[in-house]
Amino acid sequence: MSVLLLNASPKNNGATQEIIKIIQSQLPSNTVSEIVCLGDLTINYCVGDKSCYETCTCILNDDMASLLKKMNDADTLVIAAPSYWADVPGQFKVFIDRCTAYSNTNPNLAHKKFKSGKKCYAIALRAGTRPIECEHIIQTIEHWCDHMEIAMAGSMYFCSINNKNDIDNLKDSILEKSREWFK
Ligand SMILES: Cc1cc2nc3c(=O)[nH]c(=O)nc-3n(C[C@H](O)[C@H](O)[C@H](O)COP(=O)(O)O)c2cc1C
Numbered sequence: 029m030s031v032l033l034l035n036a037s038p039k040n041n042g043a044t045q046e047i048i049k050i051i052q053s054q055l056p057s058n059t060v061s062e063i064v065c066l067g068d069l070t071i072n073y074c075v076g077d078k079s080c081y082e083t084c085t086c087i088l089n090d091d092m093a094s095l096l097k098k099m100n101d102a103d104t105l106v107i108a109a110p111s112y113w114a115d116v117p118g119q120f121k122v123f124i125d126r127c128t129a130y131s132n133t134n135p136n137l138a139h140k141k142f143k144s145g146k147k148c149y150a151i152a153l154r155a156g157t158r159p160i161e162c163e164h165i166i167q168t169i170e171h172w173c174d175h176m177e178i179a180m181a182g183s184m185y186f187c188s189i190n191n192k193n194d195i196d197n198l199k200d201s202i203l204e205k206s207r208e209w210f211k
Pocket residue numbers: 037038039041042043044045110111112113114115153154155156157161189190191192
């Protein structure tokens with residue numbers, strides 16, 4: 029099994045990365061896994077050119093192509109995103125925009141496809157106490173999965189997370205949930 033864990037925060041050493049590292053630590057021994065943080069990549073804004081509607085190829089040349097290849101190669105994706113202004117961080121929204129060549133949004137247009145059978149698990153976290161922002165982020169990831177024809181297989185979210193130290197108390201529940209996911 030191969031698992032790509034995407035940290036959709038711009039930060040590769042924050043609370044999101046901590047959650048992702050805990051999940052990676054308990055993956056079955058025969059798993060090949062890699063953590064990728066969007067903040068470590070150069071992914072430029074979609075410029076709305078729309079030629080990808082016809083060509084199924086993006087005109088921009090940056091780290092997006094290699095990220096999409098890694099995602100295609102993986103059997104399972106784990107995507108974790110913190111709330112920034114009650115929504116996904118800008119880097120993650122840019123990533124989603126740049127997936128348009130793969131999107132089945134318009135049934136009359138051709139699109140690229142990931143290999144079939146891919147699953148995705150979604151994780152959201154926020155500093156505030158109410159779940160609603162986390163639920164919105166999970167829905168955003170689910171929406172992306174729908175249009176990429178990836179099965180959304182599960183989710184978890186965490187409120188009251190201000191920094192990575194807040195993850196210490198959650199380690200057991202993260203491990204328990206991810207063991208369920210990858211049993
Ligand atoms: C620019 C910015 C905006 C944020 N906006 C929100 C918000 O609207 N609601 C919230 O609950 N937390 C918000 N937070 C807090 C983050 O969700 C929280 O600190 C999270 O743990 C950050 O994860 P990270 O360190 O992996 O990026 C914001 C943080 C930043 C940096």
